[in-house]
Amino acid sequence: MEASAKTRPAKPSGMAKDITPPFTEELEEFRKSVRGWVLANLTPHADEWEASKHFPDEVFKTVASQGYLGLKFEEEYGGSNEGGLENPAQGYLADAVQLEELPACGSGGVAAGIWAHAGIALTPIWKFGSHEQKLKYLKPGVSGDKIAALAITEPGAGSDVAGIQTKAEKVDGGYLLNGSKVFITNGVRAHTIVTAAKTTPEGGHHGISFFIVERGEGVTSSPLEKLGWHASDTAEIGYNDVFVPEENLLGEENHGFYMIMANFQWERLMMALGAVGAMKDVFAATLDYAHERNAFGRPISNFQVIRHKFADMATQIEAARTMTYNALRLFVEGKEPLSEVTMAKLFTQRLLVNICDECLQIHGGWGYMKEYKIERALRDARLGPIGGGTDEIMKEILGKTLGV
Ligand SMILES: Cc1cc2nc3c(=O)[nH]c(=O)nc-3n(C[C@H](O)[C@H](O)[C@H](O)COP(=O)(O)OP(=O)(O)OC[C@H]3O[C@@H](n4cnc5c(N)ncnc54)[C@H](O)[C@@H]3O)c2cc1C
Incomplete structure (x- = not known):
């Protein structure tokens, strides 16, 4: 009894129904197409790639064929953002949509490989590189022909x-x-x-x-x-x-050092967006499970304790989502929101671990089994409070901004 990924709602009922700034109707349409593509083209391979501890290099080209590796970059470098570095906002927002929906592929490792390539390795070439460097390294990266780290x-x-x-x-x-x-x-x-x-x-x-x-x-x-x-x-x-x-x-x-620190802002926002996407998916799959799993003659979702767990998680996910979207909004407006990005990274990464753990608990023994993929989600989530700057480092940054 497994809830099919394709039947899971993109947004569980009871959670955000409206278009939330900085996203627009157009970007929400784009979200639907990214999600549909990920579920159809990546998710079916996730188990095999996880088991073999590898996904093929060809995947970068397949993702590139949809334009998803070049959403921020100018057309001359193979990207699709007409504004480019002069006006990066639209590109960053389209990228943000893709980042939030990619976890639906069901493998943190696949998402990480794609993000590390397009998000944290190609981005500094785009931001700080010369025209020649961009032609030589960014362009073949955007097409998926050359993989970057x-x-x-x-x-x-x-x-x-x-x-x-x-x-x-x-x-x-x-x-x-x-x-x-x-x-x-x-x-x-x-x-x-x-x-x-x-x-x-x-x-x-x-x-x-x-x-x-x-x-x-x-x-x-x-x-x-x-x-x-x-x-x-x-x-x-x-x-x-x-x-x-x-x-x-x-x-x-x-x-x-300056470039590394500047790159970190986008990397941390990427991680926050990815965590928001992952927690929504894990939550939705667990809600399905709780409706279908019976104990003591009724669905476990009918137990008040379980209901309250979902209510708590939905509240926390909504807080994570709005906090992340606000940091993203300030970032694309060019406001250099160091505190907001740091808080979003800190809050979402630990929260994703906690949500995965709670969802595994709701799955009972099945949660511990590979079949339901909650165990994978929990293992994948554990990197969040370490990578891209640890929780402790996030708190040090925040401490400095608070003057303590
Ligand atoms: C799966 C994975 C993928 C990664 N991908 C990349 C990548 O693509 N590129 C890349 O460059 N790096 C990558 N990293 C590295 C990652 O960014 C580092 O692991 C992270 O920054 C922490 O550094 P560290 O592991 O050396 O821990 P350390 O810096 O040794 O920290 C150890 C502990 O001490 C704490 N600590 C350290 N300094 C302080 C302080 N001042 N105050 C309080 N506590 C402190 C830390 O919070 C942590 O708990 C990856 C890591 C992993 C696990």
Whole structure:
């Protein structure tokens, strides 16, 4: 007795019925088509990809064929946002719709691979790259021909970005890169690795630069086993005397820390939107289950305790949704909403873990079984309070904005 993904409502009744700003009727229409496409083309493969701990590279091309990898980018780079960098709002909003609906594919790992490529690796090339760099690396990324990864975290430095040890030493015509990165999404298969490295011997955040590194001589990578996101490729990467030509420096030398921090705002919003999408889906599937599962001669949804669990979850999801949409609205209006984005990331990631746990509880023993996919949702959700800046780091940022 399993509720089919296709029969699940996009919005469970009792939850948001109106179009909520910053979304519009047009974007809500787009949402329906994205959701329909994801359910028809990705969801049916999720179990197989999770079991094999891999999804094919071809998936990037399939997603690209719908235009979903280039929603923010200009047409000259293969994207569909006419405003481009001059007026990014429409592109970001279309991307936000896609980000919220992608979790319907039923595999956090697939969503993570696609987001890491288009959201966190291609976005800095678009924002800080030259026209030539965009033609060479962004365009084939948007078409899904070249897969990208973002490599900041190292075995000895994650939260403390300024503490990275990978070095880029100036040599004739470019830089020589040495060091290692860890936990890099798409790290085994990526053709293009946007990499942070130290370009000055002094410590601190002033000496970090960003490079577009092509996989080639001296670049090694190996996969890592993990709790969730099974279909995604998470890797350790080594750089051993890798020559990076001068023209592959992204933005200005020693300005990498600023770019990393700017990139984090969109990454954290992406994570908040993804969590909102995932919690709505898990909630809807669990509501179906509670209506169908009987105990003591009646559906378990008739027990007041279960009803109250749903009421609590619906309230929390609505809070997460409106908080995230508000942060998104301020972001697309160019207001640099550091607190709002940080709060949305902090609130939604932990909430998704809690919602998945509560939904698993409502499924009883079946929730612990693979068949119902709640166990996968819980495992996948656990990355949220760690990736893209941990909960503790979010609280440190908020503490600073509060002056404490
Ligand atoms: C599946 C997965 C995918 C990832 N994908 C990528 C990717 O594509 N690219 C990439 O660059 N990185 C990626 N990451 C790395 C991720 O961003 C880091 O794991 C995260 O930033 C935390 O860094 P860390 O693991 O080194 O933990 P640490 O920084 O060592 O932190 C350990 C603990 O100490 C706490 N802590 C640290 N500093 C403070 C402080 N100042 N105050 C209070 N508490 C503190 C942390 O909150 C945490 O609880 C990924 C990670 C995972 C698990």
